Amino acid sequence: MEAASQKVQGPKVLVVDDEENLRLVLRTLLRKQGYDVSVAASAKEALAAIEAFAPDYVLCDVRMPGMSGLELASELAAKQSPATVILMSAFGSVDLAIEAMKAGAYDYVQKPFKQDEVLLALRKAEERESLRRENRQLRETLKSANSFAEMLAKSEKMRAVFRTIEKVAEYKTTVLIEGESGTGKELIARALHQKGPRAQKPFVAVNCGAIPEALLESELFGHKRGAFTDASTDKKGLFEEADTGTLFLDEVGELPLALQVKLLRALQESTIRRLGETRDIKIDVRVIAATVRDLTLEAKEGRFREDLFYRLNVLPIHVPPLRERRDDILMLADHFLAKNNARMGTKVRDIEPAARKLLLDYPWPGNVRELENMI
Numbered sequence: 264m265e266a267a268s269q270k271v272q273g274p275k276v277l278v279v280d281d282e283e284n285l286r287l288v289l290r291t292l293l294r295k296q297g298y299d300v301s302v303a304a305s306a307k308e309a310l311a312a313i314e315a316f317a318p319d320y321v322l323c324d325v326r327m328p329g330m331s332g333l334e335l336a337s338e339l340a341a342k343q344s345p346a347t348v349i350l351m352s353a354f355g356s357v358d359l360a361i362e363a364m365k366a367g368a369y370d371y372v373q374k375p376f377k378q379d380e381v382l383l384a385l386r387k388a389e390e391r392e393s394l395r396r397e398n399r400q401l402r403e404t405l406k407s408a409n410s411f412a413e414m415l416a417k418s419e420k421m422r423a424v425f426r427t428i429e430k431v432a433e434y435k436t437t438v439l440i441e442g443e444s445g446t447g448k449e450l451i452a453r454a455l456h457q458k459g460p461r462a463q464k465p466f467v468a469v470n471c472g473a474i475p476e477a478l479l480e481s482e483l484f485g486h487k488r489g490a491f492t493d494a495s496t497d498k499k500g501l502f503e504e505a506d507t508g509t510l511f512l513d514e515v516g517e518l519p520l521a522l523q524v525k526l527l528r529a530l531q532e533s534t535i536r537r538l539g540e541t542r543d544i545k546i547d548v549r550v551i552a553a554t555v556r557d558l559t560l561e562a563k564e565g566r567f568r569e570d571l572f573y574r575l576n577v578l579p580i581h582v583p584p585l586r587e588r589r590d591d592i593l594m595l596a597d598h599f600l601a602k603n604n605a606r607m608g609t610k611v612r613d614i615e616p617a618a619r620k621l622l623l624d625y626p627w628p629g630n631v632r633e634l635e636n637m638i
Contacts, residue, residue: 273297274389277318279309279335280351281327289322292378298385306330310338318346320388322381325352325359333366340367347388351376390608397605412454414447415598418588424451424580431578432458437530439515439575440553442582445630448553449513451582455551456509464508467501472517480522481538484529490539502535502546509549515575516556516567527571550575585627585634592622595631599638614638 276298278289286302293300301316303309305327313321321339325332336348350363353374360371369391370384409417411425431438432455440448449468456466474482481490485500501510512518518526529535530550534543552575561567585592596614604611614622627634 273299274320274385275299275301275316275318276320276322276385277309277312277316277346278302279304279306279321279323279327279332281305281324285324289381292381293385296382306332306335309335313339313344313346319392320385321346321348322385323348323350325350325363326354333362333368336363336366336368347392349384349388393610394605394608397601409594412450412457414450414454415594416588416591417594418583418590420583420588421591424582425454427580428454428458431455433460434578435549436577437549437575438551438578438580439558440551440580440582441558442553442555443584443628443630444555445628445632446582446584447631448582449511451580452509452511452513452551452553456511456549459509459549461508461549465505466509466511467505468511468513469501470513472514476519476522479518480525483522484525484535485537487537487539490537494539497537500535500537502529502548503544505548506546507548509551512550512552514554515552516554516558516561520566520568523568523571527568527574530571530574585631589623589627592627592634593619595634596622596638599635602635603638 273296276293278286278293278300279302280286280289281304283304286304290300290302301312301318303312306323307329309321309323312318321335323332323335330338332350332352336350339346339348348366348368349370349372350368351372351374352359363371369388372380372384409415411428414421414425416422416425428451438452438455440451442448452468453466456462469482471479481494481498481500483500483502485498485503486494488494488497512526525535529546532543533547534545536543556567558567558572558576562569562572593614596619600611600614603609622634622637
């Protein structure tokens, strides 16, 4: 193993190849491009070099005496080394490229290669590392003082919602989340689940308005084989899938009255009965429901059972619309910018002051999703 003779501030690259001439060529090329380069003549030397040199990238030949490049990549992956491995081989094939990826390598360069091909592979790897850093920064942001579960907010109205979640998460009591479309009701439901004693158990979500009425009962409660024409096997419903965990009934106000009766019984008795079955099944499920409808009005006008409404509305949580939490707009915009940079591989640094003013002045509806789509 040969270390670089001069201090270079660029990314560190370890070149591993048993051909001395290739090692020298790559070392010279990469140093000219600003990389800090060390070289090793074998995988065994490379393992020692990685401990001392801590490279960002390992450029390694596949076929070498002793340990192969594939074996080196596998060992580094097993050790969870942060170094990104790029393999080189004169015996290129699709199968070998796939094997390289399975071994933990990021990329594969076929010999003989042009200098630009090696540089391109390294630059692609650098871009991936940049995206990883942005993802880490995004996760750190989510752990900041303004974060709660998977949500960001500093407005007092949302902080009040967070405090309510903290208070009620540990109880099995049914929660009704009310709020306009796109305000984050499912995120609230997931936070209630994650903050409670059922966090390691199933979280099952269903949009009651998205499933045809004819199929909804089977989806919720399951069915026995032969219960109807297409029931070729027994099927568990979502209540059974969520057993010991949490069932989130989004848009519960869309449930037809006949199913509201069965839901009420499930909540009261902690039992369900599959379609076509004659016996009850005991369940242990915490139910969280959400709606954009005014269920008080729906109950008064006979479209929603009043007894079910009171059963669901034991602990109500109202999610304020975006227009009522303007303190959160710019923080959310910055968060969505970082998220989209990481997802799309873009490098937009900031939002211009004039654009920030437009975001604050925009007549926002309730929908946080609209803000995310705008960024």
